[in-house]
Amino acid sequence: MQKSLRIGQILYTNVLPVYFYFDQERFEDRIEFIRQVPAQLNQAMARGEIDVGPISSFSYAEHASHYVALADLSVSAKGRVGSLFLFSKKPIEQLDGAKIAMTNTSATTVNLLKIILHKFYGYEISYVTQEPELEQMLLDSDAALLIGDDAIQAVRNGGPLHVYDLGELWHQFTGYSMTFAVWAVRKEVLAEHSGLLADVHASFLASKEKTRQNTGPLIEYVHTHHGGDMQEWTRYFQGLQHDFGDEQRIGLEYYYRCAAELGLLPAPATVDLWQAGGRQTNTTLTR
Template sequence: MQKSLRIGQILYTNTFPVTFHFDQARFEDRISFIRQVPAQLNEAMARGEIDLGPISSFSYAEHAKDYLVLPDLSVSAKGPVGSIFLFSKKPIEELNEAPIALTNTSATSINLLKVILQKFYGLQVSYSMQAPVLEEMMLGADAALLIGDDAIRAIRQRVPYMIYDLGELWYRFTGYSMTFALWTVRKAILAEHAELLSEVHNAFLESKQKHLSNPEPLIEYVHQHYGGEKADWRQYFQGLQHVFGDEQRTGLEYYYRCAAEQGLLPGPVTVELWEKSGRQKLR
């Protein structure tokens, strides 16, 4: 019998508004955190090594029969997301048949880029997966995709490339918000850990609300530990949405339909929410 819940934690600042004030001490040894980049958390969750936590929204779609989505938690944006960028040597419209380097830390964003380039721009390109080091990625590519803090650091360097925010492109073409990460839970652990799961979910919601009530402690923390200007961090967090309501769900399910059209998913996916009552919620 598993005594504790194993919770994933993304090693990017975009999740901090949900996790920064999380009161881990009150759970004592009933929970443990596993901190990795999204692609690693996706794999660990699929292998059953993590029970719940944020994963790429694309990974949820791949494993929807095994996972549920925890309500009112996500990393989303309606417009610019501020940390998911395509760096390009030429205008995006001129990238047909170009080699493009993709970060190996992502799932949602690399497939979002494929949807945008193929469906909305009508481009055919070639892709390669690489470690998220922009200078090396651009040696053999015309464009490169970076996400999270890797993308933020690259922007600060004022690199000599055209820069496209994928959240902004998605909104321009669809009018929808885009959800990049979801807090999910494996269905297999629900029966054994229903009460603890409810406590953990509430703790994440409380942490998020504490940040919304007073963002400055987090702004100060990231400024001290990640550099950059406080005003830039303030603007960045204000541009993110950490809710998951009907608006985010509609945009995400449209993304799944687009991905299915492009052969990136076997078919469209409907998001299934976990409910404390034990009755799951479909639209």
């Protein structure tokens, strides 16, 4: 028998503040968590196998007519992200005409890299998609893109490579924040489960706020389960934003316009927000 709400969770540490204090026992058998990497969650949401959860911002735009987004939840950053890296054998200024290996776990970031290299640098690049294993990716390519905990581990391992943070590059060229994931809801779920969805949304927001007020337990948990230095993890979570207000929406909708300009999306998208009591429809803001 299907649970009332099937909720996605990205298998990366960057979403943990939204889930860390989530009161799962309160919902007993009314919800089910499905934990996957972003590309898998994107596909499961599109197929209707997940009702609500974080998906790549790019995937939201691809299916915007079928989704709304939960208000005030995202994975965003204004500047350095710390988990979205281009690893290159040569400086980025020398990558015109290069071959770049892209992780198969991402949608937003692979297209962000294309926007940065094609729109802002004016480069022509060839791309291949591979499993997120840096050494293998670089055997036949000039550079490789990794995201999430794979990227964090690769930076930790070091090596003689040029490393570029994509959030930092985006902010350098645009001045905007960048939103990598939003918490999407399939529209057909709203009418049937609006009350339960409101409670789940409130629990996500409460977890986010409790983590913001005291990051200590989260940092200790991540350090224990993922290794690394506690100060490194503290800096990482301080650089992430899990809100979704005007600042995040403006940056994201500019990203959508850039993607449409390059033919990565058929048209620019806007983000339609939902919160308890009804939806909030946002209009596009021009740059």
